[in-house]
Amino acid sequence: MEALDGNAIGGMLYQVFGGEMTMAQAVCRRCGARAPLAECAVYLGGPGVVVRCRACHNIVMVLVEVRQMVCVDLSGLSKLEQPE
Amino acid sequence: MTPPAVVSRGFRGRRRDTDVDPARVPPGQSVTSDFPVLSAGATPHTPLDRWTFSIENGGVLRTWTWEEFRALPSEPVTADIHCVTRWSKLDTSWEGVSVDTLLDEVDHDAAYVLALCDGGYTTNLPLEDVTGGKAWVVYTYEGEPLDPEHGGPARLLVPHLYLWKSAKWVRGLRLLDEDEPGFWETHGYHMYGDPWQEQRYSGD
Amino acid sequence: MSAVVDETPRVRTLELEIPGWPGHVAGQHVDVRLTAEDGYRAERPYSLASAPGEAPAITIQRLEDGEVSPYLTEDVRPGDRFEVRGPIGGYFVWRPNDGGPLFLAAGGSGVVPLRAILRHRRNSMSEVRARLLYSSRTLEDIIYRAELDGDDVVHTLTRAQPSGWTGYARRVDTGLLREVAWPVEDGPLAFVCGPTSFVETVAAGLIDLGYVPTRIKTERFGATGGR
Numbered sequence: 001m002e003a004l005d006g007n008a009i010g011g012m013l014y015q016v017f018g019g020e021m022t023m024a025q026a027v028c029r030r031c032g033a034r035a036p037l038a039e040c041a042v043y044l045g046g047p048g049v050v051v052r053c054r055a056c057h058n059i060v061m062v063l064v065e066v067r068q069m070v071c072v073d074l075s076g077l078s079k080l081e082q083p084e
Numbered sequence: 085m086t087p088p089a090v091v092s093r094g095f096r097g098r099r100r101d102t103d104v105d106p107a108r109v110p111p112g113q114s115v116t117s118d119f120p121v122l123s124a125g126a127t128p129h130t131p132l133d134r135w136t137f138s139i140e141n142g143g144v145l146r147t148w149t150w151e152e153f154r155a156l157p158s159e160p161v162t163a164d165i166h167c168v169t170r171w172s173k174l175d176t177s178w179e180g181v182s183v184d185t186l187l188d189e190v191d192h193d194a195a196y197v198l199a200l201c202d203g204g205y206t207t208n209l210p211l212e213d214v215t216g217g218k219a220w221v222v223y224t225y226e227g228e229p230l231d232p233e234h235g236g237p238a239r240l241l242v243p244h245l246y247l248w249k250s251a252k253w254v255r256g257l258r259l260l261d262e263d264e265p266g267f268w269e270t271h272g273y274h275m276y277g278d279p280w281q282e283q284r285y286s287g288d
Numbered sequence: 289m290s291a292v293v294d295e296t297p298r299v300r301t302l303e304l305e306i307p308g309w310p311g312h313v314a315g316q317h318v319d320v321r322l323t324a325e326d327g328y329r330a331e332r333p334y335s336l337a338s339a340p341g342e343a344p345a346i347t348i349q350r351l352e353d354g355e356v357s358p359y360l361t362e363d364v365r366p367g368d369r370f371e372v373r374g375p376i377g378g379y380f381v382w383r384p385n386d387g388g389p390l391f392l393a394a395g396g397s398g399v400v401p402l403r404a405i406l407r408h409r410r411n412s413m414s415e416v417r418a419r420l421l422y423s424s425r426t427l428e429d430i431i432y433r434a435e436l437d438g439d440d441v442v443h444t445l446t447r448a449q450p451s452g453w454t455g456y457a458r459r460v461d462t463g464l465l466r467e468v469a470w471p472v473e474d475g476p477l478a479f480v481c482g483p484t485s486f487v488e489t490v491a492a493g494l495i496d497l498g499y500v501p502t503r504i505k506t507e508r509f510g511a512t513g514g515r
Contacts, residue, residue, distance in 0.1 A: 044122070047122075047268045050124040059124075062271050064272045064273070066272040067285060073271060
C-alpha cells in the first residue's frame, strides 16, 4: 500500500494536540531530517496510524485510538515545532 | 462532554453477509468478502535468494533458506480470520509449514515467542498458542504465492487470535521466557488478543 | 446534506448545511463521520470543493470497494445528516496574499481542493496567474468539466481520448511538466494533489525543473484499505 501524508490525519492531530498541526516541523530522531507533518509518510495501518520520516523511514509518531481516546507515541521525534 | 452521535439514515458500513452463521463471527466483527490491505510501513521486498527464516533465543538456533523452507512438510489450512479493525473473512485458504514442525527442530523450554519481521514489525504470543496445530508460516493464499501486499513471501498465520498477531513478512521467531509486548501491544493493544473475548486493547 | 450535484458517473458533490460553520480557507478539508444504527462508525476526509464564502460542499469519488464513498455517492438524500469535523488543514491552503504564480497539478479527484483554490482566486479577483494541469482517465471522468475550461487549464487523458482530441494523452512526466508548468524564474508556488504515485511523480518532476521544494505543497489521496 502506498503511503499517504500528514494531511490525511489533520483532524486526528487537531484532536490530540488541540490545534492545527500539519505545518508543525517534525525532526526525526534517527536521521535529523526536518519536515512539516503534512509531508511525512502516513500509513493508516489498521490497528493504528504510523507516521514515518520520508528520508529514513524511521517511525516518528504512532497514534492509536483506544476506546475513543487517542494515544500518541512521539518517541521517534527529537523535536516537534510550530512555525513562527 | 461529547454530544451524541448523529446516526446517518441507511448507513451500514461494510456490506455484511446476512447468511453467515453468527456463531462464526466474534463480537463486534462484520464479515467482508474483500481482503483489506493495511500496513504500518512500505511493503518489504526481500529477494528469495536472501530470504531466511530463523529460530533464535539470543543466538540463532536454526535457520532455513527459502529452498530449505519450501522443502519442509507443508499443509493446507482453511481458516476464518478476524482483524481488530472489525472485519472478518471466512474460509480463507492458505498453505504453509506448521510452527510445530519448525519448533520440533530446536531444543528449548521457552514459554513465549516474539515474531520478527522485515521492516521491524514484531508481535508476541504464548508458545502454546503457536503449537498444537494452531499456527503456521504460510506462503500460499488461495492457491497462489502470497502477494507481498498481504505479507509475502511468507507470513505467520494464527487464526484463533486477532490478525495483527499473524505477522506479515515474518523472518523468524525469538524464544522468550517471559512475555514481551510487540509493536501494537506496546502501543495499547492487548497482549493476547482473543477475538472471542473481544480482547482488542490492553485492559480488555 | 442539502443538495446533490452529479459531476461524473462516479463522482458527486454534496452541498452541506452546517450550523455554526465558521468558514474555511481554500484547500482545507473536513472529516466526515458516519454512524450506523448499531453504533458502527466510519470516518473519511474529504476536501472542500467550495471557495471561502460559498456554502460548504464536498466532492466524493465512489470507490468500488469503499465503505463510505458508495453511501455518500449513492444512498444519501437531501435532508440526511452526518457528522462533519473541521475545517482542517493549514499546510495545503492558499490565500490571495500567498501570491503566485500558481501551478496546480491534479490527479483524478485531487482536483477538488485545487478547484476551491481557483474559485477563491476568481471570487477574490486576485491578479495572481494560475494554471491547472489536470490528469484524468477519460473525458467523462473530468470533474467540474464545464467550469474548468479555458486557457489556464491543461488536460491530459491517460486511458482513452475522444476522436479529434489534440490535447495530452499520457500520464504526467517531466517532459509534460516542462511544457506546462510555470518557469522557475517566475517564482511559482505549486500545489499537487491526487493519488500518491501521481503526487510523487509530479513533485519529483517539478524539483527536476528547479522548483523550490518548500514552494511545492503536496496532498496525497488514497484508499484507506482497499484490496
